[in-house]
Amino acid sequence: MNQTGWTDQRIEVIIGTLLRMGVMLAAAVVFIGGVLYLVRHGQETIHYSTFHGEPEALKSIPGVLKSAGAGQARAIIQLGLLLLIATPIARVLFSAIAFALEHDYLYVVITLVVLVVLLYSLLGSTG
Amino acid sequence: MTVHLFTALVFFGSFLAGFLGALTGLGGGVVVVPMLTLLFHVDIRYAIGASLVSVIATSSGAAAAYVREGYSNIRIGMFLETATTIGAIVGALVALRVTGSAIAVVFGLVLLYSAFLSGRHREASGQTIQSSALANRLRLSASYPTPHGPEHYGVTGVSAGYGLMFGAGVLSGLLGIGSGAVKVIAMDQAMKIPFKVSTTTSNFMIGVTAAASAGLYLSRGYIAPGIAMPVMLGVLAGSLIGAKVLVRAQVKVLRYVFAAVIVVLGFEMIFNGLTGRL
Numbered sequence: 001m002n003q004t005g006w007t008d009q010r011i012e013v014i015i016g017t018l019l020r021m022g023v024m025l026a027a028a029v030v031f032i033g034g035v036l037y038l039v040r041h042g043q044e045t046i047h048y049s050t051f052h053g054e055p056e057a058l059k060s061i062p063g064v065l066k067s068a069g070a071g072q073a074r075a076i077i078q079l080g081l082l083l084l085i086a087t088p089i090a091r092v093l094f095s096a097i098a099f100a101l102e103h104d105y106l107y108v109v110i111t112l113v114v115l116v117v118l119l120y121s122l123l124g125s126t127g
Numbered sequence: 128m129t130v131h132l133f134t135a136l137v138f139f140g141s142f143l144a145g146f147l148g149a150l151t152g153l154g155g156g157v158v159v160v161p162m163l164t165l166l167f168h169v170d171i172r173y174a175i176g177a178s179l180v181s182v183i184a185t186s187s188g189a190a191a192a193y194v195r196e197g198y199s200n201i202r203i204g205m206f207l208e209t210a211t212t213i214g215a216i217v218g219a220l221v222a223l224r225v226t227g228s229a230i231a232v233v234f235g236l237v238l239l240y241s242a243f244l245s246g247r248h249r250e251a252s253g254q255t256i257q258s259s260a261l262a263n264r265l266r267l268s269a270s271y272p273t274p275h276g277p278e279h280y281g282v283t284g285v286s287a288g289y290g291l292m293f294g295a296g297v298l299s300g301l302l303g304i305g306s307g308a309v310k311v312i313a314m315d316q317a318m319k320i321p322f323k324v325s326t327t328t329s330n331f332m333i334g335v336t337a338a339a340s341a342g343l344y345l346s347r348g349y350i351a352p353g354i355a356m357p358v359m360l361g362v363l364a365g366s367l368i369g370a371k372v373l374v375r376a377q378v379k380v381l382r383y384v385f386a387a388v389i390v391v392l393g394f395e396m397i398f399n400g401l402t403g404r405l
Contacts, residue, residue: 012199012201019187019188019334020187020188022187023184023187023188023363024188026184027184027359027360027363030355030356030359030360031360033352033356034134034356034357034360037130037352037353037356038130038131038134041130042129042130042131042134043129043130043131044129044130045128045129045130046128046129046130046133046353048167048168048169048170048173048351048353048354049168049169049170050170051170051172051173051349053347053348053349054348054349054350054351054352055348058348058350058352059345059346059347059348060346074352074353075352077352077353077355077356078345078350078352081180081345081350081352081355081359082345084180084183084184084187084359085180085183085338085341085342085345087183087187087334087338088183088186088187088334088335088337088338089338091187091331091334091335092205092208092335095201095205104266106265106266107202107205107206107266110205110206110209111205113209114205114208114209114212114335117209117212117213117216117339118212118335118338118339118342120216121212121215121216121219121338121339121340121341121342121343121346122338122342122343122345122346123342123346
């Protein structure tokens with residue numbers, strides 16, 4: 001099929017395995033944050049029936065990183081969720097590299113379009 | 128309700144949703160939002176944010192298994208993702224502007240439609256078709272494994288499929304669901320792609336589509352860690368166990384039960400949306 005030996009199938013299996021590891025890592029971080037959250041705030045009362053938006057520290061990537069670093073339970077959960085949202089983005093990035101290795105430049109461009117849309121959603125719309 | 132109780136109940140409900148979703152192939156995402164809004168009176172936008180997160184988890188978690196079977200077509204997936212991701216952002220922007228009641232009504236209609244779809248059984252046509260000129264230019268055709276060796280398939284109806292995929296993206300961003308059913312219709316019915324290829328390619332597109340709107344929900348403050356945590360862990364655990372049980376289970380009756388639950392939830396969502404309770 002091609003000279004480099006990089007077949008779609010082989011690359012996809014590697015990407016798929018990386019994705020599952022990403023999901024497991026994200027789930028582990030969410031779980032740790034969740035345990036801390038339950039221990040510290042378990043007795044509080046919930047109020048989710050009206051929307052008031054999450055605080056700045058849980059909305060932006062720098063905010064989440066800073067608060068999670070300070071050991072804040074909800075920020076650690078949010079960090080895990082960010083890791084999870086990053087797994088499909090990583091998959092698209094890997095696919096772009098794979099298409100480049102196959103010299104399939106039409107699909108490198110198509111894949112980069114998807115990547116730009118994803119990054120816009122996560123980064124560009126902040127603020 | 129205390130955080131302890133809320134977390135435990137939502138985890139249990141999400142586990143059940145993920146478990147039944149994997150067993151019946153209908154996806155757990157569709158019942159998470161009605162559960163959170165109708166049972167726990169969570170604001171619908173928080174519910175959508177949490178549901179999107181669980182959709183990504185199940186899609187990315189299952190990707191390796193699907194890929195190994197050799198059915199999914201990454202070129203078709205990537206090309207159509209340019210439509211679903213842009214659609215998802217449009218859907219998310221609409222969701223942030225309209226009322227919760229309007230979202231609830233649309234959600235209810237989509238639930239009823241997906242229950243209707245699950246009741247119909249479609250047979251694989253088995254006939255191969257010639258690729259259209261556009262599909263050839265995009266190199267969409269490929270081959271997939273069958274009992275008698277790899278079989279080549281052509282692709283057609285690219286524009287119609289692309290349009291449907293944009294719609295699937297909008298629904299995903301607006302409602303926080305994977306909208307796998309619409310994706311499969313676009314590929315299987317409009318583009319004449321073999322059913323097995325359509326379903327597995329749809330699965331890997333779901334995670335990327337959901338990520339496109341999840342980023343927006345997060346940066347606008349609609350993803351609440353206290354809700355998303357039990358939902359994500361519950362749905363993920365449920366769907367992983369569901370996929371393991373699937374091989375042994377007799378799912379036909381279960382499919383009808385789950386479809387009936389979806390119909391009830393659909394009417395509930397429409398009723399609550401129209402009366403302004405959501």
